[in-house]
Amino acid sequence: MNQAVISDFFRQIIDQPVNNLVDQAQEQGKKAIAYTCSYVPQPLLSLDGVFPIRVRAPGVVGTPMADTYLSSVICSYTRSVLELALEWAFDSLDGWVFAASCDHLRRLYDNLDYLNKPAFNHMIDMPHRGGAAAEKWLTEEYKSLGAALAESFGVDASPQALSRSIEEHNAYLSVMREISEMRKQDNPPVTGAMFQTLLAASTSAPKDMVMDELKALLARLREGKEGKPYRARVLLAGSHCDDPGYIDVIEKTGGLVVAERTCTGSIPALAPIPENGAPYETLAERALANISCPRMMESFQARVDEILEAVEEYRADGVVLQTMKFCDTWGVESSPMVQELRKAGVPILKLEREYTMSSEGQLQTRIQAFLESMGK
Amino acid sequence: MRLQDLKKADASWKDKAVYARYRVESIGSLARLLRHGPGKMREIFSWDWLRTLAGASNLLDMAVYTRTGRYREASAYALAEVIGGIGDLIDSICASPDRVIIHEDLVPSEIFRGMGLAPFMAEVIGIAVPLVKADWAEKYIDIAENEGTPPDTCSLPKCTMGVALDGQFPKSAAIVTSNMPCDGGMASYTILERELKSPCFRLDIPYNFYNDRAIDYFVSELKRMIAWLEEHTPGRMDWDRLKEVCIERNKAMEHELEIWELIRQKPAPMAGEAIWLAQLIHMVATPGSPRATRTMKNILRRTKKIMENGGGALPEERYRAVLWNPPTLVFPELFVWAEQQYGVALLADMLTYHRHPFIDVSSPDSMLRSLAQIIVEGPMARHTRGPAENFFDDLFYLYEYFSLDMIWMAGHIGCKNTMALNGMFRERCREREIPLFIMNYDLSDTRVVSPVDMKKQAEAFMETVMQAEPLL
Numbered sequence: 001m002n003q004a005v006i007s008d009f010f011r012q013i014i015d016q017p018v019n020n021l022v023d024q025a026q027e028q029g030k031k032a033i034a035y036t037c038s039y040v041p042q043p044l045l046s047l048d049g050v051f052p053i054r055v056r057a058p059g060v061v062g063t064p065m066a067d068t069y070l071s072s073v074i075c076s077y078t079r080s081v082l083e084l085a086l087e088w089a090f091d092s093l094d095g096w097v098f099a100a101s102c103d104h105l106r107r108l109y110d111n112l113d114y115l116n117k118p119a120f121n122h123m124i125d126m127p128h129r130g131g132a133a134a135e136k137w138l139t140e141e142y143k144s145l146g147a148a149l150a151e152s153f154g155v156d157a158s159p160q161a162l163s164r165s166i167e168e169h170n171a172y173l174s175v176m177r178e179i180s181e182m183r184k185q186d187n188p189p190v191t192g193a194m195f196q197t198l199l200a201a202s203t204s205a206p207k208d209m210v211m212d213e214l215k216a217l218l219a220r221l222r223e224g225k226e227g228k229p230y231r232a233r234v235l236l237a238g239s240h241c242d243d244p245g246y247i248d249v250i251e252k253t254g255g256l257v258v259a260e261r262t263c264t265g266s267i268p269a270l271a272p273i274p275e276n277g278a279p280y281e282t283l284a285e286r287a288l289a290n291i292s293c294p295r296m297m298e299s300f301q302a303r304v305d306e307i308l309e310a311v312e313e314y315r316a317d318g319v320v321l322q323t324m325k326f327c328d329t330w331g332v333e334s335s336p337m338v339q340e341l342r343k344a345g346v347p348i349l350k351l352e353r354e355y356t357m358s359s360e361g362q363l364q365t366r367i368q369a370f371l372e373s374m375g376k
Numbered sequence: 377m378r379l380q381d382l383k384k385a386d387a388s389w390k391d392k393a394v395y396a397r398y399r400v401e402s403i404g405s406l407a408r409l410l411r412h413g414p415g416k417m418r419e420i421f422s423w424d425w426l427r428t429l430a431g432a433s434n435l436l437d438m439a440v441y442t443r444t445g446r447y448r449e450a451s452a453y454a455l456a457e458v459i460g461g462i463g464d465l466i467d468s469i470c471a472s473p474d475r476v477i478i479h480e481d482l483v484p485s486e487i488f489r490g491m492g493l494a495p496f497m498a499e500v501i502g503i504a505v506p507l508v509k510a511d512w513a514e515k516y517i518d519i520a521e522n523e524g525t526p527p528d529t530c531s532l533p534k535c536t537m538g539v540a541l542d543g544q545f546p547k548s549a550a551i552v553t554s555n556m557p558c559d560g561g562m563a564s565y566t567i568l569e570r571e572l573k574s575p576c577f578r579l580d581i582p583y584n585f586y587n588d589r590a591i592d593y594f595v596s597e598l599k600r601m602i603a604w605l606e607e608h609t610p611g612r613m614d615w616d617r618l619k620e621v622c623i624e625r626n627k628a629m630e631h632e633l634e635i636w637e638l639i640r641q642k643p644a645p646m647a648g649e650a651i652w653l654a655q656l657i658h659m660v661a662t663p664g665s666p667r668a669t670r671t672m673k674n675i676l677r678r679t680k681k682i683m684e685n686g687g688g689a690l691p692e693e694r695y696r697a698v699l700w701n702p703p704t705l706v707f708p709e710l711f712v713w714a715e716q717q718y719g720v721a722l723l724a725d726m727l728t729y730h731r732h733p734f735i736d737v738s739s740p741d742s743m744l745r746s747l748a749q750i751i752v753e754g755p756m757a758r759h760t761r762g763p764a765e766n767f768f769d770d771l772f773y774l775y776e777y778f779s780l781d782m783i784w785m786a787g788h789i790g791c792k793n794t795m796a797l798n799g800m801f802r803e804r805c806r807e808r809e810i811p812l813f814i815m816n817y818d819l820s821d822t823r824v825v826s827p828v829d830m831k832k833q834a835e836a837f838m839e840t841v842m843q844a845e846p847l848l
């Protein structure tokens with residue numbers, strides 16, 4: 001398995017903010033809906049007639065316009081997205097769906113609405129805790145998003161239609177999960193950078209247009225070729241990280257990223273969605289129980305445990321905890337998290353980063369020192 | 377005094393007597409803590425923040441040093457009551473050590489009082505102590521940063537975390553917090569919970585709250601909180617006691633609304649600390665206390681008196697302003713200076729300004745509903761949660777309501793929520809031809825921007841944009 005096998009098809013998808021497959025699907029009459037957070041459920045944006053695009057900002061060089069509005073103390077993911085939006089990079093998309101996840105995304109919503117108002121701009125009011133009342137609240141939120149999609153785009157947002165969409169999404173998750181499982185092997189055929197490329201590409205394009213390629217790739221991977229040697233197995237944790245290039249730097253230094261506990265990574269995004277319940281309720285329940293982001297109060301320990309379990313499951317030698325600069329939820333939580341992981345005997349390296357990688361050399365040095373500190 | 381160039385007022389013997397009287401009162405309201413005995417004194421005076429607060433009567437200098445007549449008296453009175461209010465908080469935690477609830481600033485502490493608990497707002501330390509000593513919070517900001525908190529996180533929660541990490545919080549039966557006012561504030565309670573080793577309850581407040589569904593949700597959160605507190609603390613809900621607290625709060629609010637109505641007049645018969653600082657302590661930190669009602673009533677009485685005598689509070693009111701965003705805690709003299717220098721009357725600030733309903737005390741449910749509404753629509757809360765419109769609508773309404781001449785925006789660098797609105801804000805003010813002054817500063821850290829630099833920024837705005845001639 002080599003990087004070229006993946007790059008031919010998938011690389012070109014992730015190199016652009018809006019790729020050709022999106023244009024093609026739109027030419028067929030489908031509507032592209034942008035989203036920026038894992039609390040926006042993909043199956044709901046995959047109802048017949050619409051498809052989800054998880055917004056990335058590849059190629060952004062500086063954010064001068066966005067800084068004027070969002071200021072320079074806002075996380076660089078949101079600034080990069082606004083910068084491209086102000087360069088009209090997302091104008092071909094048909095709508096945006098936000099979740100009130102963090103201060104930064106909420107203000108991105110406000111500024112986008114003011115500066116380049118999308119025809120469809122919806123905000124999901126996300127609770128900050130789990131429990132029955134929150135599930136009920138979020139179910140209503142998802143239903144109201146379904147109703148808004150039905151009204152604006154004429155899609156069928158009935159529970160039956162959503163159940164079908166969940167089934168299709170599960171088929172995609174199952175392919176990705178099987179690939180992800182291979183990363184548990186002693187010498188995995190797929191690197192972290194490759195896997196991130198697949199994840200980023202398949203969430204940036206209509207799923208039905210990438211499924212054949214994904215399946216073909218899976219078949220090739222099943223042939224059982226081994227990957228390159230590495231010095232240590234690394235679990236990547238922390239905030240938003242949709243850049244395979246970042247992971248690539250870790251891997252070039254000898255650390256193999258075997259799983260990502262990030263909102264854009266493999267854990268917990270690939271867990272299957274139950275198919276035998278009321279679909280809106282199921283999505284709400286899953287979002288509150290599964291997506292353990294530090295913006296959720298009360299679940300710090302659950303997040304620590306999730307990382308510890310993943311370390312065990314993927315036999316990671318250490319954890320790289322990367323947090324986006326200016327992200328308060330991850331920023332504040334990372335200090336007790338580092339303490340907890342150290343207490344559990346897990347080697348951990350905490351890094352702060354910007355959305356666009358700027359200092360590759362510095363990252364390499366830090367990783368190098370980390371691997372050495374683990375005796376690798 | 378943080379500013380050497382504040383001019384001492386030409387005070388009469390009466391003015392001097394007013395200063396002396398309130399200074400003695402302020403010292404007295406902290407000295408009453410001595411009644412808790414030497415053991416307790418040793419414990420609480422081991423806290424650096426409390427030792428610093430012991431000098432709070434110096435706060436009186438800020439207003440009284442520079443003012444004369446009735447306005448001096450009203451400012452001195454308001455400041456003395458602010459110090460008294462802080463004294464009450466400390467007194468109650470000394471008196472009921474097993475009933476202390478450490479809580480975040482945007483949760484309804486009236487309910488804790490109704491349950492016979494002793495609420496102590498965690499952020500009050502980071503708010504009140506820098507008023508007395510500007511650079512005080514810096515040591516605690518550094519402690520939090522040395523423990524791994526990012527330098528860009530707001531200095532107020534960072535100071536609160538630093539104080540907790542340094543072991544300077546009273547022992548508590550429980551902690552109650554929420555998802556407000558911002559990501560940094562919310563996340564800081566992960567650290568507080570770990571350091572204080574008390575059980576912690578978290579209230580969830582919806583993003584969009586101007587509807588019954590959100591209020592219903594939050595009322596259910598409040599009920600959950602009461603049940604949890606009954607399980608984890610000695611507190612028991614006494615609805616009659618809560619009713620008394622709510623009635624008290626209603627009375628204070630009635631007075632406050634009347635003050636607002638009066639200061640709409642030109643020139644305004646009251647301004648400065650008697651408006652913003654009194655409200656911050658009495659309506660946010662200790663709402664529903666008899667002292668809060670008394671203070672608001674007495675400020676109202678003094679406002680009427682100034683009006684009856686003709687003229688306004690300031691000797692010469694040239695401009696009317698609102699200060700938006702958290703107030704300049706490290707430089708509370710900002711408006712004393714602006715008053716002297718340019719005749720700027722500060723009529724409201726973001727924390728002062730609310731539009732809550734009166735509390736409907738007809739039943740337990742109606743009280744919870746009103747309290748829920750007060751919290752979700754409370755000052756700050758509705759500006760840092762919810763869509764940007766909440767922020768702008770309030771400001772533009774205030775601009776009209778008080779016939780303001782300009783808006784002063786305290787551009788606290790750590791408040792990402794509001795920093796991310798400044799671009800829109802500038803353009804919207806320009807469209808309306810509202811002069812807008814965005815002042816760079818940090819809420820609790822003078823190393824970022826010093827009071828002298830803050831003053832220089834204000835000078836530049838007043839003299840270039842407002843074309844103001846200095847009065848002195």
Ligand code: SF4
Pocket residue numbers: 075076077078102103104105239240324326327328329330
């Ligand atoms: S990285 Fe942090 S601040 Fe940025 S969008 Fe994600 S949660 Fe928000």
Ligand code: SF4
Pocket residue numbers: 530531532533557558559560561702760788790791792793819
């Ligand atoms: S000033 Fe802003 S950043 Fe600081 S605690 Fe308040 S809302 Fe949060």
